[in-house]
Amino acid sequence: xxxxxxxxxxxxxxxxxxxxxxxxxxxxxxxxxxxxxxxxxxxxxxxxxxxxxxxxxxxxxxxxxxxxxxxxxxxxxxxxxxxxxxxxxxxxxxxxxxxxxxxxxxxxxxxxxxxxxxxxxxxxxxxxxxxxxxxxxxxxxxxxxxxxxxxxxxxxxxxxxxxxxxxxxxxxxxxxxxxxxxxxxxxxxxxxxxxxxxxxxxxxxxxxxxxxxxxxxxxxxxxxxxxxxxxxxxxxxxxxxxxxxxxxxxxxxxxxxxxxxxxxxxxxxxxxxxxxxxxxxxxxxxxxxxxxxxxxxxxxxxxxxxxxxxxxxxxxxxxxxxxxxxxxxxxxxxxxxxxxxxxxxxxxxxxxxxxxxxxxxxxxxxxxxxxxxxxxxxxxxxxxxxxxxxxxxxxxxxxxxxxxxxxxxxxxxxxxxxxxxxxxxxxxxxxxxxxxxxxxxxxxxxxxxxxxxxxxxxxxxxxxxxxxxxxxxxxxxxxxxxxxxxxxxxxxxxxxxxxxxxxxxxxxxxxxxxxxxxxxxxxxxxxxxxx
Ligand code: G4P
Numbered sequence: 001x002x003x004x005x006x007x008x009x010x011x012x013x014x015x016x017x018x019x020x021x022x023x024x025x026x027x028x029x030x031x032x033x034x035x036x037x038x039x040x041x042x043x044x045x046x047x048x049x050x051x052x053x054x055x056x057x058x059x060x061x062x063x064x065x066x067x068x069x070x071x072x073x074x075x076x077x078x079x080x081x082x083x084x085x086x087x088x089x090x091x092x093x094x095x096x097x098x099x100x101x102x103x104x105x106x107x108x109x110x111x112x113x114x115x116x117x118x119x120x121x122x123x124x125x126x127x128x129x130x131x132x133x134x135x136x137x138x139x140x141x142x143x144x145x146x147x148x149x150x151x152x153x154x155x156x157x158x159x160x161x162x163x164x165x166x167x168x169x170x171x172x173x174x175x176x177x178x179x180x181x182x183x184x185x186x187x188x189x190x191x192x193x194x195x196x197x198x199x200x201x202x203x204x205x206x207x208x209x210x211x212x213x214x215x216x217x218x219x220x221x222x223x224x225x226x227x228x229x230x231x232x233x234x235x236x237x238x239x240x241x242x243x244x245x246x247x248x249x250x251x252x253x254x255x256x257x258x259x260x261x262x263x264x265x266x267x268x269x270x271x272x273x274x275x276x277x278x279x280x281x282x283x284x285x286x287x288x289x290x291x292x293x294x295x296x297x298x299x300x301x302x303x304x305x306x307x308x309x310x311x312x313x314x315x316x317x318x319x320x321x322x323x324x325x326x327x328x329x330x331x332x333x334x335x336x337x338x339x340x341x342x343x344x345x346x347x348x349x350x351x352x353x354x355x356x357x358x359x360x361x362x363x364x365x366x367x368x369x370x371x372x373x374x375x376x377x378x379x380x381x382x383x384x385x386x387x388x389x390x391x392x393x394x395x396x397x398x399x400x401x402x403x404x405x406x407x408x409x410x411x412x413x414x415x416x417x418x419x420x421x422x423x424x425x426x427x428x429x430x431x432x433x434x435x436x437x438x439x440x441x442x443x444x445x446x447x448x449x450x451x452x453x454x455x456x457x458x459x460x461x462x463x464x465x466x467x468x469x470x471x472x473x474x475x476x477x478x479x480x481x482x483x484x485x486x487x488x489x490x491x492x493x494x495x496x497x498x499x500x501x502x503x504x505x506x507x508x509x510x511x512x513x514x515x516x517x518x519x520x521x522x523x524x525x526x527x528x529x530x531x
Pocket of ligand 1: 017019021137141
């Protein structure tokens, strides 16, 4: 088991849309031999032009099951690359996926630098101290000055960086990169199908041969490297693992340039599967009993069968097929006869899986995001929260004959994490909260197609949903009765304050010091366990 854990690396690639995440994913899979042709992953993208094309979303949903986990073998390592949706309206999906990885590779477009989505995603990584490797892409195009890019990364992302490779010019004049760690020159040639790289060792940059190879750029490279070695501390793996420092590589994913050195460094330095905090203690991967958590659910891929796949990240022990496991929230024993592993495009039934692995469990409606499976212990993984939604609408049933279908549909879609559901009284009105506009359209479309129910949405002026608790029961009751019109109840019947504005939220915090306002549902997991 120890060997199996040590040879695993579970990570995600994150980027602002268009920086090159899909292209880099594809090249990594090509190296791993997991796919044979370029273009295989490409289809897993919601095109910018098709943001309101639901058929496209549906098609993507089908594809994204296949690409949710892309496992491949490389140099004796088992690498699990988890896919994250690029579209900003699905950001919450990405945040949850980040709870299931141990490190990330961040792709930056050399011309655009740090973009809005990059900043939001990095905030989540920082919250969790996830180690980050940066890949600055598209060096074959004119981009920003590399030193400026490093400054921008430090400033906007609030991280320390350390270049491990350095570009020699850019755009049409891009000659390649100098690997500062291996002391090697990696020469660039534009070629989308290249596999091998043209590498020359240069332990001493003053070597005249450098001038012969890269001509007038040699002087600039020498000056740049001298500056880097003077300004930046030597790279320290431990600082990277603590998420204090992010190593930076330059390359061109489309030309498969700099990708192998990124991958080779990744397997050398990226963390092996890490443990996770639970409601009772920190669980180490080496613990002998199996445990894991659900971070993603895909439902109703085939409308004729109510099938769902729940994605489980294994944290400790060995998962075995056909063995009974304990579903902690439901206090129920479950057995899985077809647990699935994912190797790039292929799915296969597995007999066992190890910490760091992600497996798909076919499910008839037992799972919600954040659920924990164990060998019997009553503990719950924490840190897989629902985030406070930012957009709210009231759900209106358009067809009273289909009330049951609507109820069931919305129940299942919210279990899947598409949106959050709150009830307000009187009248049991349903408020849907999301992080993006697109989700409302997705809900409407899926209710109609999968549940034959039809709905519309009414605008409602809420700004934020905060779960509320208090150590003094009467204080909570008083708050709830005073704020009646702004109190909602989540699916587990926890009270939620639906604040009309930031200002009124702050006022409520001041006026009611005994009430705790939670921006994520995190508190629930521990509370449920303790209750
Ligand atoms: P994403 O998943 O982060 O959204 O980005 P994706 O890989 O789809 O890349 C976005 C665009 O950038 C694509 O062009 C892709 O070909 C291009 N690209 C990726 N890496 C490089 C690189 O190293 N150099 C250059 N010059 N371009 C790169 P597109 O026109 O949107 O798509 P396509 O028609 O090429 O498929």
